[in-house]
Amino acid sequence: MEERWSTEHVLSLAPDAASRKAAGTFSSSAPWSGTGTDGAAVWGECRGSGSTPYRTAVELATPAYRCSCPSRKFPCKHALGLLLLWSGSAGDVPAGEPADWAAQWLDAREERAEKAAKGPADPAAARRRAEDRAARVTAGAAELRLRLADRVRHGLADQSTAGPWEEVAARMVDAKASGLATLVRELDALPQERLLEEYAMLHLLATAATRVDELPDGLAATVRSRVGYTLDTAGLLAGPTVRDRWLVLGSRTAPMEGGADERLTTRRVWLRGAKTGRPALLLAFGRPGQSPDLALPTGRVLEADMAFHPGARPLRAAVGTRYGTPEPGPAEPPAGLTVAEAVAGYGTAVADDPWLDSWPTVLTDVVPVRAPEGWYLTDGHHTVPVRTSSVPEPALWRLAAVSTGRPLTVFGEYGHQGFAPVTAWASGRPPVGLTGP
Structure with a gap:
């Protein structure tokens, strides 16, 4: 059976709070007609203020969005509403073949991808x-x-x-x-x-x-x-890939300066291979009013091929072939390191790449501590400062609330300026994202 996304998963794609709120208006079947899904895409027509309904389609793997409304936000409220409708009830979005207008958009996307994969003409x-x-x-x-x-x-x-x-x-x-x-x-x-x-x-x-x-x-x-050299994703995926079941350790979405006149939004998603134990970092970027096209909820497991960017410490990757949809991950927290082991691990990474600011790390049995000079994580033997410049204060109080003074597992980035927590696991509870979508 097709596994549909959770509400949290859908809303994490919204470009801003206003879009998340507006999406609720279109999450019921009342304004929709001609809805359908083939497992790879969702489509439908939404009644708006004009005489012609808005045609909305979402390609699920990327994801990518198409809507005939005039909104400059991506995804727009109609695409988010359609996804909420699809995720909430299978009966409201029945299985079927794409409508002609949706099929044309999907076919055009596939043709562009095939053309890009052919490489330079000369x-x-x-x-x-x-x-x-x-x-x-x-x-x-x-x-x-x-x-x-x-x-x-x-x-x-x-x-x-x-x-x-x-x-x-x-x-x-x-x-x-x-x-x-x-x-x-x-x-x-x-x-x-x-x-x-x-x-x-x-x-x-x-x-x-x-x-x-x-x-x-x-x-x-x-x-x-x-x-500043970049690699073409299609060329990267044509090279060696690593197939594994990748656990989503966490994600962080934050603004990033993209130039003199605009701001980019960057979404970072960290994974770990179940068989290989390899860490992987996925990056996606969104322009103003656009959410980055990357939707992998924390705690899920995705079986897929990963193509790693070459380097002394390969970390950044691109997703290749996916073998199914993300599934619920294990109930227990991921295996991790002591604080001393994390420090040694970062030292080894820096020996390979001297410009490395941080390395993805899971700490086990640590407790967050608030001191006059800042926040710390301690395992009772060693202590590491929290890099508060990368983590908002509310996220640290959320971490303290998850812990309630007891040891817990924390994933984040450890570097020479300290540890930046991203996700926390308390005993018997699902993972808690600390930074929000």
Whole structure:
């Protein structure tokens, strides 16, 4: 039987609180006609204020949305309402073949995916473009090394000749090194006591970028990724993949600066393979008014192929073939580490990737503690500070409420600035997301 999404799952896709509230108006069968589902998509026509009903369809695997309403939010309230209707009662959305207009949209999406999977039409031209970009990146990284050395030579406290870094960032954009540009822009906002540390790490990355062909394959891939090279998802999925039953450890959705004129929303979803034990990180992005297209509720298990981005510590992945829909996960919390083991594990990861800020970690039998100087997690032998800059205060009080002073299992990201909790498991209870959708 087809397993339908929970209400929480559907509402986690909403781009904002107003959309979640408005979706309830369209979650009953009254405004809908011609609804149906074939297990891969849901469609229907919704009566609106005009004479013509809005045609709404949702492709479930991605998910992706299509609606003829004028809303600029994705998914719109009609798509969310249709999903709520479908998830609530099988009788309201019967099985069937897609309506003609829905089938046309679904077929067009499939054709675009097939075209993208074929790769560039002219491999020789693509190779020339890659060589040209590599030369520009190398030149830009070399210039950045000189700029950083010049700042250090004049002294960090001497700001008489130190203008803003924006001009240097623009030079990195011209050099096709968007990753370096982002890191350079962040320097202007750093406190004085952190400048030398960040200068050193950025200088190390720029140096590696000028000698990337001399590095081991994994480290070279890490450097290219951090400099700003991206990989085509279709090409990535054509390579080696890892099939496993992936437990969804948690997710976090947060705004991210996407440029000078707009803000992006980033959704991070962390998984762990049941057989391999490998961690995986999925990323999705949404523009203003649009929820990221990634819907995997915490605690569920998805059997699928994962294609990992190459690197010294492969973590980011793309979902390939799915073998069924997400299923309920095990009742018991996932296996984890002590605080001391987590510290050692992060140290090993940093030895492979020196620019790694954090690593996904499950801590077992820890208790949250509120102290005058901040929050901590302790297992009775060792203590780790909570990275409050990444976790809102209400989430920490929620963590304390889940614990009630008793040990619990916590998933999050551990790094040199502390631990950022994402999900908590108390004995005999389902997982609790701490950061919300």
